[in-house]
Amino acid sequence: MAPVKVFGPAMSAHAARILVCLEEVGAEYEVVNVDMQAKEHKSPEHLARNPFGQIPAFQDGDIVLFESRAIAKYVLRKYSKSAGVDLLREGDLKEAAMVDVWTEVEAHTYNPALSPVVYECLIYPAMRGVPTNQKVVEESLEKLKKVLDVYEARLSKHDYLAGDFLSFADLNHFPYTHYFMGTPHASLFDAYPHVKAWWERLAARPSVKKLSAGMPLKF
Amino acid sequence: MAPVKVFGPAMSTNMARVLVCLEEVGAEYEVVDVDFDAGEHKRPEHLARNPFGQTPAFQDGELMLFESRAISRYVLRKYKTEGVNLLREDNLQESALVDVWLDVEAHQYNPAISPVIYQHYLIPMRGGTPDQKLISESIEKMKKLLDVYEARLSNFKYLAGDFVSLADLSHFPYTYRMRHCLIPIQVSRRGGRA
Numbered sequence: 001m002a003p004v005k006v007f008g009p010a011m012s013a014h015a016a017r018i019l020v021c022l023e024e025v026g027a028e029y030e031v032v033n034v035d036m037q038a039k040e041h042k043s044p045e046h047l048a049r050n051p052f053g054q055i056p057a058f059q060d061g062d063i064v065l066f067e068s069r070a071i072a073k074y075v076l077r078k079y080s081k082s083a084g085v086d087l088l089r090e091g092d093l094k095e096a097a098m099v100d101v102w103t104e105v106e107a108h109t110y111n112p113a114l115s116p117v118v119y120e121c122l123i124y125p126a127m128r129g130v131p132t133n134q135k136v137v138e139e140s141l142e143k144l145k146k147v148l149d150v151y152e153a154r155l156s157k158h159d160y161l162a163g164d165f166l167s168f169a170d171l172n173h174f175p176y177t178h179y180f181m182g183t184p185h186a187s188l189f190d191a192y193p194h195v196k197a198w199w200e201r202l203a204a205r206p207s208v209k210k211l212s213a214g215m216p217l218k219f
Numbered sequence: 220m221a222p223v224k225v226f227g228p229a230m231s232t233n234m235a236r237v238l239v240c241l242e243e244v245g246a247e248y249e250v251v252d253v254d255f256d257a258g259e260h261k262r263p264e265h266l267a268r269n270p271f272g273q274t275p276a277f278q279d280g281e282l283m284l285f286e287s288r289a290i291s292r293y294v295l296r297k298y299k300t301e302g303v304n305l306l307r308e309d310n311l312q313e314s315a316l317v318d319v320w321l322d323v324e325a326h327q328y329n330p331a332i333s334p335v336i337y338q339h340y341l342i343p344m345r346g347g348t349p350d351q352k353l354i355s356e357s358i359e360k361m362k363k364l365l366d367v368y369e370a371r372l373s374n375f376k377y378l379a380g381d382f383v384s385l386a387d388l389s390h391f392p393y394t395y396r397m398r399h400c401l402i403p404i405q406v407s408r409r410g411g412r413a
Binding site: 051052063065066067069070071073074077078090093094096097098100101103104105107108109147150153154 | 270271282284285286288289290292293296297308311312314315316318319321322323325326327364367370371
């Protein structure tokens with residue numbers, strides 16, 4: 001079986017969302033770089049993979065996909081049985097629902113609060129040479145604190161977000177949280193002991209450690 | 220079996236996403252209003268259903284859920300039949316395409332269309348003036364998205380393929396409101412397939 005292909009820069013947080021799932025199931029894969037500076041993501045070749053001209057994109061034989069969470073779920077569904085891993089819990093109505101709930105929370109609540117801090121403190125200064133917009137950072141941190149209040153309550157009751165089992169919901173938090181820890185605001189998590197412990201459990205996973213090594217915090 | 224409960228204002232667009240799925244599967248359900256103006260969404264009773272104080276929330280027996288797309292998936296899985304299979308989780312490729320276009324709705328379509336709805340409907344309801352610049356910018360984004368949708372729907376009857384799925388249904392609530400806006404957007408030129 002040919003390795004699957006993930007198209008996009010390996011450092012990209014959205015690509016990492018897929019790569020961590022590939023690592024967890026032990027699948028063979030290849031990362032094919034897409035040169036964003038050279039606008040390669042807008043080339044006809046890439047638009048054929050992702051008609052919105054974004055990264056990542058994915059190929060498994062004749063199957064071409066885009067949207068990182070959709071790709072990651074495909075990977076988990078395809079390889080879970082053979083890998084003996086069950087991160088989606090689709091065999092159990094209630095557990096699968098809890099995985100979906102906290103996957104949506106990451107997408108619609110956690111990430112919108114946390115990622116502007118990553119963009120303003122790390123990405124924009126490095127990629128666009130612009131200074132950090134402190135107002136955006138302050139507003140985002142205020143939102144993030146409220147979100148972490150809820151996470152702290154949840155993780156005081158369960159080891160992981162969907163329940164007492166690691167799932168796709170937890171793994172989705174890895175890429176942007178990893179980069180957040182490279183901003184001057186990493187110590188925010190110290191005020192949320194259960195959240196911090198949960199993050200450290202995730203960061204200690206071999207899949208996460210391996211990928212983190214390729215995602216430097218200094219751009 | 221007791222009817223499931225959906226908590227939130229019946230007219231809310233995110234509520235409609237869940238309700239259309241319940242209708243599609245023919246499940247018995249009850250809508251329980253949550254009075255935003257009275258701050259009900261921030262009170263302990265509702266926070267126990269949705270710790271972020273948002274709607275919709277959902278209850279099936281002892282199971283409490285929130286996030287409209289997660290609730291929708293639960294409903295479609297629980298009530299799935301041979302005839303009503305809107306997630307296609309029995310087929311690796313089909314389920315992936317459902318997920319792709321559901322994520323497009325969530326991360327591209329929705330962020331482009333919802334400012335238009337919010338500015339056109341909700342702001343005037345609160346006595347404010349719609350931000351025409353934001354509406355115009357959102358419509359420009361929507362046009363670019365609809366170019367991609369047009370190409371896709373020229374090849375397939377529905378977004379995930381030649382079968383209707385949650386990906387299509389998820390577009391219903393905001394698109395319905397858009398069709399009733401007094402804004403000249405040429406949805407009809409694009410076949411109005413939503």
